[in-house]
Amino acid sequence: MPITPATATNSPSSGAAEPILLELVDEDGVTIGTAEKLAAHQPPGRLHRAFSVFLFDERGRLLIQQRALGKYHSPGVWSNTCCGHPYPGEAPFAAAARRTFEELGVSPSLLAEAGTVRYNHPDPASGLVEQEYNHLFVGMVQSPPRPDPQEVASTAFVTPAELAERHAADTFSAWFPTVLDAARPAVRELTGPSAGW
Numbered sequence: 001m002p003i004t005p006a007t008a009t010n011s012p013s014s015g016a017a018e019p020i021l022l023e024l025v026d027e028d029g030v031t032i033g034t035a036e037k038l039a040a041h042q043p044p045g046r047l048h049r050a051f052s053v054f055l056f057d058e059r060g061r062l063l064i065q066q067r068a069l070g071k072y073h074s075p076g077v078w079s080n081t082c083c084g085h086p087y088p089g090e091a092p093f094a095a096a097a098r099r100t101f102e103e104l105g106v107s108p109s110l111l112a113e114a115g116t117v118r119y120n121h122p123d124p125a126s127g128l129v130e131q132e133y134n135h136l137f138v139g140m141v142q143s144p145p146r147p148d149p150q151e152v153a154s155t156a157f158v159t160p161a162e163l164a165e166r167h168a169a170d171t172f173s174a175w176f177p178t179v180l181d182a183a184r185p186a187v188r189e190l191t192g193p194s195a196g197w
């Protein structure tokens with residue numbers, strides 16, 4: 001596993017993990033500071049920078065993931081291809097590509113910005129709150145996912161109809177409908193009218 005701020009630790013004698021910091025932003029997405037990851041998600045939540053990735057195969061099917069059961073936030077629920085938080089000072093585009101590879105073992109192709117969306121989604125199950133200024137990205141995936149089991153429990157490629165069936169039967173992340181709706185214009189441009197998005 002590569003050493004990143006998410007996995008780095010202090011010297012063995014201290015035994016303490018480095019805190020994971022998020023970038024706090026104002027309503028215009030301008031950075032105003034940092035906060036520890038869990039603290040930023042405690043109610044009422046602090047507005048912070050995030051990203052969401054939507055990757056599609058050559059048939060226009062969306063790659064979705066089921067979050068690992070060990071995740072502190074929204075474990076076991078289905079969501080978009082990848083989502084997360086840039087490290088302070090990291091470009092959202094770079095963070096999206098990095099995290100997609102770390103979680104799913106794939107490097108997106110044709111990755112493109114798809115706008116931003118701001119939302120406030122409490123998660124009743126955990127009591128945490130997603131106050132996010134979210135950068136959206138769409139792209140293609142051209143190799144089979146190799147998920148990290150600590151991050152991802154399962155993956156699936158779905159058509160719009162299959163996604164609707166899954167959404168009716170399974171639990172999805174609180175933010176999923178919001179980010180998908182916001183990304184739809186870019187999704188349609190990428191996948192074409194025949195894909196049905």
